[in-house]
Amino acid sequence: MSYPQPSADQYALNAQQAFRLVTQMVSPGDIYEVTQSGYAFAVGPDSDVADIKITYYDAQSAQQFVNQVSISPSRAFAGYIVAQNDATYMPANRPGVILMWAGNLIPSNGFLPTGFNPDQDRIVMEYPILDVVQSFQPTASVTSSRPDKTWFYQEVVIGNTSGYVLIPYYGRKYAAVQLDNNSGHDVNFTVTGINFKISDTAPATYATLGTALVVTTANTMQIYRADTVGLFDYLMIHVTPTVVATGITLKVITSDADGCAAGGT
Amino acid sequence: MTNRLSPLVPAASVTGFPTTRPNRNLATQSSPGMAESPVARTKTLEGRTEISTLNTKADGKTYEIYSGDREWADLILTLRTAGPVAVGNKQHLGAVLSGGGEILIVNQPRKFTIHKGTKMYYAASAVSLVSVEIQPPPWVEQIAAGVERVIIALTGGKP
Numbered sequence: 001m002s003y004p005q006p007s008a009d010q011y012a013l014n015a016q017q018a019f020r021l022v023t024q025m026v027s028p029g030d031i032y033e034v035t036q037s038g039y040a041f042a043v044g045p046d047s048d049v050a051d052i053k054i055t056y057y058d059a060q061s062a063q064q065f066v067n068q069v070s071i072s073p074s075r076a077f078a079g080y081i082v083a084q085n086d087a088t089y090m091p092a093n094r095p096g097v098i099l100m101w102a103g104n105l106i107p108s109n110g111f112l113p114t115g116f117n118p119d120q121d122r123i124v125m126e127y128p129i130l131d132v133v134q135s136f137q138p139t140a141s142v143t144s145s146r147p148d149k150t151w152f153y154q155e156v157v158i159g160n161t162s163g164y165v166l167i168p169y170y171g172r173k174y175a176a177v178q179l180d181n182n183s184g185h186d187v188n189f190t191v192t193g194i195n196f197k198i199s200d201t202a203p204a205t206y207a208t209l210g211t212a213l214v215v216t217t218a219n220t221m222q223i224y225r226a227d228t229v230g231l232f233d234y235l236m237i238h239v240t241p242t243v244v245a246t247g248i249t250l251k252v253i254t255s256d257a258d259g260c261a262a263g264g265t
Numbered sequence: 266m267t268n269r270l271s272p273l274v275p276a277a278s279v280t281g282f283p284t285t286r287p288n289r290n291l292a293t294q295s296s297p298g299m300a301e302s303p304v305a306r307t308k309t310l311e312g313r314t315e316i317s318t319l320n321t322k323a324d325g326k327t328y329e330i331y332s333g334d335r336e337w338a339d340l341i342l343t344l345r346t347a348g349p350v351a352v353g354n355k356q357h358l359g360a361v362l363s364g365g366g367e368i369l370i371v372n373q374p375r376k377f378t379i380h381k382g383t384k385m386y387y388a389a390s391a392v393s394l395v396s397v398e399i400q401p402p403p404w405v406e407q408i409a410a411g412v413e414r415v416i417i418a419l420t421g422g423k424p
Contacts, residue, residue: 037347086325
């Protein structure tokens with residue numbers, strides 16, 4: 001989480017009509033406070049987090065005065081939510097600000113996948129971006145949708161035994177994974193879907209989505225759709241050259257669209 | 266900003282500072298509960314229009330917007346952000362959503378015609394922008410113009 005977190009008050013005082021919270025998450029416990037009321041809330045375009053919780057003060061909610069709404073890339077929220085800074089949540093006795101946080105499970109800082117060898121392997125861990133847009137003006141409707149996101153890595157292994165790339169995949173329904181092998185040697189590569197758990201002893205579930213052997217100077221494009229492989233928190237691409245090498249390039253495109261033609265399956 | 270009531274206005278007031286400026290202190294730079302002294306007072310008919318932006322405090326306490334120093338004034342308040350902001354003439358509006366004041370609606374100007382001595386206050390639970398316009402009611406200008414014509418007729422145009 002960025003610290004200090006951005007203040008919505010400054011956006012209001014600067015006569016901007018909306019507040020956009022964009023921050024990288026590095027801990028499952030990251031919660032953001034917003035002291036401004038809002039007329040609409042939507043998932044921002046750069047958000048990797050697909051399930052965003054908006055928690056707010058509600059005097060009619062029994063005992064703790066807390067209520068909550070979820071927004072996602074397919075469902076924004078158009079409605080007036082008041083930041084009651086002069087009221088307090090109970091029993092915490094904290095101001096009744098609006099709280100924003102990720103409903104998806106975020107990998108803890110320092111997460112390493114099963115099989116990773118820190119002495120031999122290289123890892124690129126992309127921590128998810130939380131992006132929320134909050135409007136200060138009444139609006140009849142809001143559409144929140146995420147554009148496709150492209151991840152590009154010029155070198156995946158760089159002389160290590162193998163390379164891991166972990167990419168947030170929350171709510172995504174389509175992935176195109178392209179590997180270009182200019183290493184001079186054959187390369188094995190595996191794509192795995194990861195779902196995290198709230199557990200210290202069994203932290204994640206791994207599902208192998210596909211494997212391929214890419215001979216030198218060749219490339220491969222693997223397509224994964226949610227309707228055939230399922231939904232995952234993260235995609236993990238594991239690249240293992242037969243000989244320690246460089247020159248292995250990876251490009252991954254993730255999308256909220258299912259990648260099917262209209263009416264297709 | 267020509268003061269058409271100048272024959273009736275003491276010189277000290279004409280040359281003084283604007284008199285009915287609202288409390289413009291930044292909410293983020295002020296300590297809660299410390300409403301600053303809003304303005305100097307005047308005892309004259311005021312013909313000017315004053316426009317400003319109020320940055321509210323967010324502690325839910327009551328602060329003064331307008332000191333009621335004009336004989337008559339139209340006070341027009343427009344909430345520019347999401348609020349909530351309550352306004353009213355009670356010195357203690359209570360909690361913002363308690364009904365002690367009137368809740369401003371975003372982008373909908375709210376005009377109050379106020380007689381001298383009536384102060385206006387606000388309470389907000391979020392830092393908000395409120396456009397403030399203080400102007401004489403239109404009929405004040407007509408009355409003043411009539412008085413001015415009478416004075417001119419009586420004095421032959423001499424001050």
